[in-house]
Amino acid sequence: MSFRSRLYNSINNNSSHNALCINGCYCTYKQLAERVAVVQQTLIQQSGSLDRIGIVLSDTVDTYAAIIAILLLGKTYVPLHPGHPGERIQQIVSQASLEVVLAASATPQLAHIACVDMSFLPSVSSTPVLSDGDFSNAFAYILFTSGSTGIPKGTPITYDNIDSFATGFYAIGYQLTPQDRCLQMFDLTFDLSVVSYLMPLCAGACVYTLPDKGMKFTNVYSVLEEHNITFALMVPSILSFLRQYFSEIHLPQLRYSLFCGEALSADLVTEWQKCVPNATIDNVYGPTEATIFCTWYRIDTTGTVGATNGVVWIGKPMLGVNTIVADDEGNLVSTGEKGELCLAGNQVTPGYLDNEKNKTAFFTLNGERYYRTGDLVLLHSDGNYIYCGRSDHQVKIQGFRIELAEIEHHARTAFGCHAVAIVATSPQGINQIELVLETEATNKSDIAGTLKSLMPAYMLPAGIHFVKPLPLNINGKTDRKELAKLIATAI
Numbered sequence: 001m002s003f004r005s006r007l008y009n010s011i012n013n014n015s016s017h018n019a020l021c022i023n024g025c026y027c028t029y030k031q032l033a034e035r036v037a038v039v040q041q042t043l044i045q046q047s048g049s050l051d052r053i054g055i056v057l058s059d060t061v062d063t064y065a066a067i068i069a070i071l072l073l074g075k076t077y078v079p080l081h082p083g084h085p086g087e088r089i090q091q092i093v094s095q096a097s098l099e100v101v102l103a104a105s106a107t108p109q110l111a112h113i114a115c116v117d118m119s120f121l122p123s124v125s126s127t128p129v130l131s132d133g134d135f136s137n138a139f140a141y142i143l144f145t146s147g148s149t150g151i152p153k154g155t156p157i158t159y160d161n162i163d164s165f166a167t168g169f170y171a172i173g174y175q176l177t178p179q180d181r182c183l184q185m186f187d188l189t190f191d192l193s194v195v196s197y198l199m200p201l202c203a204g205a206c207v208y209t210l211p212d213k214g215m216k217f218t219n220v221y222s223v224l225e226e227h228n229i230t231f232a233l234m235v236p237s238i239l240s241f242l243r244q245y246f247s248e249i250h251l252p253q254l255r256y257s258l259f260c261g262e263a264l265s266a267d268l269v270t271e272w273q274k275c276v277p278n279a280t281i282d283n284v285y286g287p288t289e290a291t292i293f294c295t296w297y298r299i300d301t302t303g304t305v306g307a308t309n310g311v312v313w314i315g316k317p318m319l320g321v322n323t324i325v326a327d328d329e330g331n332l333v334s335t336g337e338k339g340e341l342c343l344a345g346n347q348v349t350p351g352y353l354d355n356e357k358n359k360t361a362f363f364t365l366n367g368e369r370y371y372r373t374g375d376l377v378l379l380h381s382d383g384n385y386i387y388c389g390r391s392d393h394q395v396k397i398q399g400f401r402i403e404l405a406e407i408e409h410h411a412r413t414a415f416g417c418h419a420v421a422i423v424a425t426s427p428q429g430i431n432q433i434e435l436v437l438e439t440e441a442t443n444k445s446d447i448a449g450t451l452k453s454l455m456p457a458y459m460l461p462a463g464i465h466f467v468k469p470l471p472l473n474i475n476g477k478t479d480r481k482e483l484a485k486l487i488a489t490a491i
């Protein structure tokens with residue numbers, strides 16, 4: 001059964017159950033269904049022929065109702081984060097060719113585009129529609145990730161991609177029921193949000209979002225504990241933060257504890273196991289381009305963890321995912337040799353919106369179309385992939401994917417300074433990035449202010465430094481390792 005049919009049936013069959021808990025307020029499936037129906041009617045009446053619909057995100061029932069309305073109609077949603085700089089939002093609007101945007105409240109000014117404020121849509125007692133037709137190749141959503149040229153990169157994911165993900169998800173054995181309470185800790189611009197709301201809603205379970213006030217990671221723990229969460233997908237950096245409280249944390253109700261988005265520390269997850277004695281703990285891995293996640297590794301209940309250099313393995317491909325390890329030229333490397341993980345199968349996106357990027361990101365081998373992940377791996381003799389880091393300058397900060405080159409591009413343009421470097425550092429085990437400019441020292445808060453107007457908050461450097469000249473490695477490139485050392489000793 002397609003995920004759209006599952007979602008539709010679940011909404012209709014679980015009317016009296018809670019579907020969402022947002023900021024402590026519950027919304028039943030019946031209430032959600034009514035808002036879905038209202039949004040659908042509006043979309044059909046006001047923009048019937050338009051397929052791509054922007055959603056200005058907010059933590060409200062209407063935002064989720066809009067997503068579900070669009071999915072059931074077989075259209076495409078494009079999340080727009082109101083906290084991101086206006087220029088970035090405009091770039092997304094124009095790349096995705098959006099002509100209509102739904103917002104749950106007052107909308108930021110978007111040029112040449114119709115905005116529907118959902119808070120003014122009347123309440124009606126009507127039911128959602130599930131559009132007929134073959135939507136398998138239609139785009140369900142388009143997500144924009146950091147792009148190395150300074151322009152966000154649009155990745156469309158089709159209905160078939162999501163159905164293939166769902167098949168793999170169920171094949172792993174994850175079974176959610178209407179009794180489950182599931183954590184949704186992610187921005188809706190990030191694809192880990194999709195599994196966090198969609199799979200629970202397809203099962204009649206309740207989705208708990210994070211309170212919008214307070215510190216994110218503290219809120220995660222409060223929601224896990226207060227609401228007896230049973231299914232939680234989180235980014236590993238949460239463990240570095242929670243470690244200081246591990247001795248007090250006891251979450252026996254948690255059935256599934258999944259980690260994704262960045263390297264998972266074996267030490268931390270072994271300690272975490274004691275906090276969640278009844279949970280199945282999995283390290284899942286995957287890029288947005290291959291729909292949410294596509295490999296998985298289960299942490300043994302006895303505490304034996306497959307790890308290399310302290311990083312938990314990313315395991316085996318999910319059902320329907322094909323993997324190879326290739327060298328720079330796209331040739332297969334011998335088993336046990338390090339290379340780039342390349343992914344094929346129905347979870348892989350048909351390609352970026354920007355065709356130029358597809359030329360290097362995808363290749364065909366023996367009739368299969370592969371996506372180059374940029375992730376370095378080794379295949380263990382038992383079939384598990386060992387994660388060895390990135391082959392490029394992409395980093396993860398709290399799970400957000402960031403191209404260091406994108407920040408460098410903004411810094412170079414904004415400050416007219418040719419030699420800049422973004423350096424990834426990890427004080428107290430928490431990843432962050434720092435900006436180094438090859439100039440005389442100037443006012444750091446002015447620089448920070450300018451960067452804030454150009455990039456989302458998660459891309460802003462935690463520190464700004466001035467080094468003249470920048471150190472170079474033997475190849476004549478900026479020596480980021482040396483800079484990281486200089487930063488550690490406070491340049």
Ligand code: AMP
Pocket residue numbers: 145191259260261262263264283284285286287288289314373374375387390396399400401
């Ligand atoms: P995104 O497209 O934002 O989901 O980011 C995908 C990237 O996150 C991957 O290419 C990896 O570099 C990294 N990643 C995701 N999951 C894991 C994991 N379990 N272990 C290590 N890195 C991961």
